[in-house]
Amino acid sequence: MALYEIFREPESTPTSRPSGGGSSSGGSSRPSGGSGTTTPTPTPDPEPEPTPTPTPTPESGKVLVAYFSATGTTRPVAEKVAEAAGGDLFEIVPTQPYTSADLNYNTDCRANAEQNDPTARPAIQNAVEDMDRYDAVLIGYPIWWGRAPKIIHTFLETYDLSGKTVATFCTSGGSGHEDATLRGYEPDATWLEGRRFSGTSQVEEWVNGLDLPKPTDEEANKMYLQIGDTVWTASLEDNLSVTAFKELLSEGPVTVNMSDYGGFEKVGGLATTLPQSNRQITTKPGDIILYQGNSVTIYYGENSWNFTLLGHVDGVTDAQLREVLKAGGEDILVTFSLEE
Numbered sequence: 362m363a364l365y366e367i368f369r370e371p372e373s374t375p376t377s378r379p380s381g382g383g384s385s386s387g388g389s390s391r392p393s394g395g396s397g398t399t400t401p402t403p404t405p406d407p408e409p410e411p412t413p414t415p416t417p418t419p420e421s422g423k424v425l426v427a428y429f430s431a432t433g434t435t436r437p438v439a440e441k442v443a444e445a446a447g448g449d450l451f452e453i454v455p456t457q458p459y460t461s462a463d464l465n466y467n468t469d470c471r472a473n474a475e476q477n478d479p480t481a482r483p484a485i486q487n488a489v490e491d492m493d494r495y496d497a498v499l500i501g502y503p504i505w506w507g508r509a510p511k512i513i514h515t516f517l518e519t520y521d522l523s524g525k526t527v528a529t530f531c532t533s534g535g536s537g538h539e540d541a542t543l544r545g546y547e548p549d550a551t552w553l554e555g556r557r558f559s560g561t562s563q564v565e566e567w568v569n570g571l572d573l574p575k576p577t578d579e580e581a582n583k584m585y586l587q588i589g590d591t592v593w594t595a596s597l598e599d600n601l602s603v604t605a606f607k608e609l610l611s612e613g614p615v616t617v618n619m620s621d622y623g624g625f626e627k628v629g630g631l632a633t634t635l636p637q638s639n640r641q642i643t644t645k646p647g648d649i650i651l652y653q654g655n656s657v658t659i660y661y662g663e664n665s666w667n668f669t670l671l672g673h674v675d676g677v678t679d680a681q682l683r684e685v686l687k688a689g690g691e692d693i694l695v696t697f698s699l700e701e
């Protein structure tokens with residue numbers, strides 16, 4: 362019998378907890394109370410009160426991966442989840458860190474006491490900056506006595522996740538995934554099927570199978586330009602050149618040294634050649650053009666030529682364009698990126 366089966370219990374058992382009977386030696390981080398050890402019986406939590414809900418303004422497709430890891434097993438899983446989902450990573454850090462004595466489940470330790478106390482809400486030291494910008498939240502934790510640690514309850518009581526897509530994942534010594542005690546906190550969230558992991562190899566498959574919100578067309582068609590302290594957004598065209606340019610930017614921001622040309626544009630070379638979607642165009646101030654496949658141009662004036670329109674800078678006046686682009690003047694560095 363695998364050691365973890367010593368305390369594996371059916372997932373549906375509400376008072377699921379590690380049971381005794383196995384060896385408690387070996388320093389394993391799983392509960393396996395040996396003979397003579399007393400195992401506390403966690404009391405089920407009362408139904409949590411649903412939190413009142415202000416209207417969130419989520420940024421479609423933006424994913425937060427929030428995780429708690431007491432001994433470091435859940436961390437790499439969470440990192441892989443964030444990577445696979447293209448999400449931001451947030452570690453839920455307890456105000457009072459858990460010592461090994463706190464986690465010694467064969468004793469009357471802090472973790473056991475918390476899991477047994479329906480009112481326990483261990484404080485969290487750090488905060489998610491602007492939860493409203495996330496559309497999906499994936500929450501990771503170790504299984505403690507068959508359930509999520511109480512600090513996850515603190516997290517769910519701190520933030521309003523209604524309207525968001527939520528899924529949980531866990532690691533454990535063998536017990537299955539459990540999130541039934543958490544779902545009641547956010548009845549207005551869309552809960553997806555969670556999963557237990559014993560390593561990172563299955564993570565990508567799980568994330569890819571989740572029905573996570575997709576970026577809206579409008580958001581998918583934005584690009585950022587940074588020039589000194591100024592950040593502009595640009596709306597992108599729908600053509601093969603833009604697809605290739607976005608693919609290039611998905612690897613990271615691209616900075617181009619751009620020089621003045623002709624009294625109507627700033628132009629600089631890309632380190633690569635992109636496919637062209639040329640047509641005869643008369644430019645407007647703010648147009649971003651691909652020239653001969655390997656140069657990018659920002660117009661502050663007019664010019665007619667056969668070249669590729671990549672997009673247009675949003676919401677700037679001609680005067681602002683001229684000032685920031687140093688029209689008629691020195692070279693500037695422009696950083697193009699898909700993320701602000």
Ligand SMILES: Cc1cc2nc3c(=O)[nH]c(=O)nc-3n(C[C@H](O)[C@H](O)[C@H](O)COP(=O)(O)O)c2cc1C
Nearest residue numbers: 430431432433434435503504506507533534535536
């Ligand atoms: C207090 C406590 C209770 C635990 N209860 C269980 C359990 O019921 N079932 C299980 O399979 N593992 C249990 N474990 C083992 C952890 O779930 C497992 O080691 C987990 O991967 C640790 O993740 P972390 O390193 O990210 O904290 C328990 C561990 C602790 C400290």
